[in-house]
Amino acid sequence: SVEGHKILRNFAREVCGVTSKWDMAHFAKEQIKKIREQVGDNKVICALSGGVDSSVTAALLHEAIGDQLVPIFVDTGLLRKNEREQVEHAFKNVLHVPLITVDAREKFLNKLKGVVDPEEKRKIIGHTFIEVFENVAKEYPDVEFLLQGTLYPDVIESGVSKGPASVIKTHHNVGGLPDWLELKVLEPLQDLYKDEVRK
Secondary structure, eight states: OOOHHHHHHHHHIIIIIOOOOOHHHHHHHHHHHHHHHEEEEEEEEEEEEEHHHHHHHHHHHHHHHGGGGGEEEEEOSSSTTTHHHHIIIIIISOOOOOEEEOOHHHHHHHHTTTTOOHHHHHEEEEEEEHHHHHHHHHHOEEEEEEEOOOHHHHHHHHHHSSSSSGTTTTGGGOOOOOOOOOEEEOOOOTTOHHHHHHH
């Protein structure tokens, strides 16, 4: 409703007595502390897409553990114009994160040639991405954790088994890790919505 935000705010503040001390900066500090305790001296690998979710997650982890993070950016050939350059600049030059870029454009485009169905395309992209990521991950046998930019809506979508929502953004669904990886999963943003992650 038009005044819905005020109603919820009044309920939380006046009825429940909730204070407004908590904010996204507080969340980030809490997560950094938790990540350092959980990861220790181990290495963490992540697939960085260049989108908000994975970028914020990778930046948060780098803030927490520095060069223990192994971020991998796969150029699928399906990126926006200049996106690869922007991602590389942001991570290498601005955040000073040692980003690993994999050029897999030819592989992705060859597998997608002639495919029309959107869901089939998503599946091909997802499987090909995992295949490329696995090949790079094998070069880092000392990695203990896999970082994922999972948000709360991704968790919800992954749990839906019936109806049209079961095929929404299949490539975002949680799970489907190859058995051989045997990595512990880190999902520091899994309780957040997109607008909170942007903050």
